[in-house]
Amino acid sequence: MFKKILIAEDLDSISIAVAQALTELSITEIHHAKYCDDALLQIKKALHDDVPYDLLISDLSFKIDHRENKLTCGDELIEAVKKLQPGIKTIVFSIEDKSYRIKSLFNNLGINAYVSKGRNSIPQLKKAIESIYSADEKILSSEWSDVLRDKSLLEIEAYDITLLKLLSKGFILDEISQELKSSGIIPNGSSSIEKRINKLKIYFKANNNVHLIAISKDLGLV
Incomplete structure (x- = not known):
């Protein structure tokens, strides 16, 4: 034991x-x-x-x-x-x-x-x-x-959680990019980050970033 x-x-x-x-x-x-x-x-x-x-x-x-x-x-x-x-x-x-x-x-x-x-x-x-x-x-x-x-649950990655947390703090793309770079997290380019956020919005059927964060909080992701 x-x-x-x-x-x-x-x-x-x-x-x-x-x-x-x-x-x-x-x-x-x-x-x-x-x-x-x-x-x-x-x-x-x-x-x-x-x-x-x-x-x-x-x-x-x-x-x-x-x-x-x-x-x-x-x-x-x-x-x-x-x-x-x-x-x-x-x-x-x-x-x-x-x-x-x-x-x-x-x-x-x-x-x-x-x-x-x-x-x-x-x-x-x-x-x-x-x-x-x-x-x-x-x-x-x-x-x-x-x-x-349950395969219906999205395979949320640690990277996605990090993005959602930074968005919930009010960070804009450039600030998220800098934060990821300083933490050694990749991809950290603004374009890649924007694509990933858009992908999350599509999946969660979110109208915008504010809506995405609201849904994420309801789901307990952030």
Whole structure:
């Protein structure tokens, strides 16, 4: 069984419930983080000390408060963690109900399991932990069992998510191009970016960029 686990969750009640479930699985080294930035620092320190975490369990939504953070959601945390420790197992434990976003978590961030918070979520979480430890398979809560097989869902790429996020921040083409170049992301030419955005508008039947961002937010893509 996993030996060292980090829980990224800002609600004490849920964090305590998850920790209890881990204890019942005979896991003794359990760490907590209420902020994504803190979770990433703990991952970095564990790697530096040569005692890395085996598993990250993270929520997606973290409430904004007086503290300023670089990482504001579970998606950003998992992406940052995977760059540091690609092999770490990851479980998302969330109330997210957008199938597009859930499928993107598997396809673009390489998570191992998604468990919906709810009445029977703790037993499902324990089962997911046991399953991904014993076998290299993708695990979803029962209500989402068909998401990965649903071919009607657009295969949204990480590149598309990046474009949509930059558009949602009000960036124009030239600014998006510069941002992609500075991050080493290709293609980053204005023409290529415009073509990709137009392709997304056609697929989502969006009338313009504002409409595209509105649809993306409704689908939980940004």
